Amino acid sequence: MKIKFKYISMIVLVGFSFSCFNDNDDDIASDTSIKNFVWNSMNATYLYKSEINNLSNDRFGTNNEYLEFIDSFEDPESLFEALIYDRQIVDRFSLISNNYYQLEQQLSGLSRINGAEYNFYLVPGSSSNVFGIVRLILPNTNASNTNLLRGSIFNKINGVQITTNNLSSLLKNDSYSLNMAIYNDNDTDTTSDDEIIDSNEIISLTKEEYNENPIYSHTVINVGPEKAGYLMYNGFVNEYNEELNQVFGEFKSQNIDHLILDLRYNSGGSIQTATLLGSMITGQFNNQIFTTLKYNDELQSNNVNYNFTNNYNNELIINNLNLNKVYIITSNRSASASEMMINSLKCYIDVSQIGDETVGKSQASTILYDSPNLSRNNVNSSHTYAILPLIAITVNKNDEEVPSSGIVPEISIIENPKEYGIIGDSFEPILELVLAEIQGFNRIPISSNNSYNLIYEDDTNSIKNLMYVKSASNK
Numbered sequence: 145m146k147i148k149f150k151y152i153s154m155i156v157l158v159g160f161s162f163s164c165f166n167d168n169d170d171d172i173a174s175d176t177s178i179k180n181f182v183w184n185s186m187n188a189t190y191l192y193k194s195e196i197n198n199l200s201n202d203r204f205g206t207n208n209e210y211l212e213f214i215d216s217f218e219d220p221e222s223l224f225e226a227l228i229y230d231r232q233i234v235d236r237f238s239l240i241s242n243n244y245y246q247l248e249q250q251l252s253g254l255s256r257i258n259g260a261e262y263n264f265y266l267v268p269g270s271s272s273n274v275f276g277i278v279r280l281i282l283p284n285t286n287a288s289n290t291n292l293l294r295g296s297i298f299n300k301i302n303g304v305q306i307t308t309n310n311l312s313s314l315l316k317n318d319s320y321s322l323n324m325a326i327y328n329d330n331d332t333d334t335t336s337d338d339e340i341i342d343s344n345e346i347i348s349l350t351k352e353e354y355n356e357n358p359i360y361s362h363t364v365i366n367v368g369p370e371k372a373g374y375l376m377y378n379g380f381v382n383e384y385n386e387e388l389n390q391v392f393g394e395f396k397s398q399n400i401d402h403l404i405l406d407l408r409y410n411s412g413g414s415i416q417t418a419t420l421l422g423s424m425i426t427g428q429f430n431n432q433i434f435t436t437l438k439y440n441d442e443l444q445s446n447n448v449n450y451n452f453t454n455n456y457n458n459e460l461i462i463n464n465l466n467l468n469k470v471y472i473i474t475s476n477r478s479a480s481a482s483e484m485m486i487n488s489l490k491c492y493i494d495v496s497q498i499g500d501e502t503v504g505k506s507q508a509s510t511i512l513y514d515s516p517n518l519s520r521n522n523v524n525s526s527h528t529y530a531i532l533p534l535i536a537i538t539v540n541k542n543d544e545e546v547p548s549s550g551i552v553p554e555i556s557i558i559e560n561p562k563e564y565g566i567i568g569d570s571f572e573p574i575l576e577l578v579l580a581e582i583q584g585f586n587r588i589p590i591s592s593n594n595s596y597n598l599i600y601e602d603d604t605n606s607i608k609n610l611m612y613v614k615s616a617s618n619k
Contacts, residue, residue: 259285
């Protein structure tokens, strides 16, 4: 999709000459030039522009007043932060990067990781000591070639006890060793006598560049006389659309009766890909509105509908299942495009949501570069800054947004690290519950009580938490 922003406020500011805002002007210092790009791009596109007085088109009366304002900030990052609306509640997601190459790689699923994702908890009886549990092992990574398993426990890194103070610094190294441990509950229901016991096992990990395939696991499970397709999908990434279509081709060839879409670790991604996935699940709503992207009051002409489709890029025929119901697994990590999937599909088919309440994010972003039209074309080569601000919000065909508090599931169950289970296995606790729901059994009372005190969830690629639209140069 091409985004054609209106640049009236960017090119002419209360009658100023455009040259005053030319980022390649030799009279403007490099730092000022970058700040100028930050302010102009936020002024031209930011979803919450009307809430920020310092982004108003008539905010500055003279060039000097404008320059004094942007130069009053220590660096581009602090200026960007000052232009964000309600960082704690409303806009928790806009970001700035001093390296758009890395930003592009992360959005495409490429990052530097060792392949192990963790949750961290306080050691029972301690207010500072920490232990970690492996939440997920990504395939074909350094971690996948070790003895680490989902549910493995460790309490030291490089022989140093993990604490609330040193956790981040220990994890940032390219290489480190995990000192494995055992959780001993002493066969009691209380945590007061629980302890973490050192083991002799040490596992070394090294970060490498990795392009994550969001299709983590897929299989077909026999459910009585019927078949259920299961897909754990961890990110809406354009680069894997064809592989996603192949998975649905397999589901279609096996004539599945039900689909279980596991989005518990999916924090968002491409709106285009989410629309394709919605089209694969259905198929009977071609050309009808899946979701609508709405911009700020000054950019209403950019509002665009994303419609159900039966092809990809007018070439690839989509494998659709024509289902009237889908089961979607969520957690408190499910966000953005994952929530849009639920919000959009519920207008057309029955969506049974199982798991935990979602994040509550329906805004979308796009990368803005320092160029005449904010695209990658003709980008200012003197720096590599880019911003990824919230520029629009998604609504379903009934004009409903995702609630800011998140989407509450019909059947509530929180993943318990004491009983993680194997992803894709029919006895994995959450999947087992969904399968029982499909069969119409009385809902299995699975305990989701978790006495562990969660303090931190490590993520291999935090950028994927954003819902984004492809820029004109990356369509």
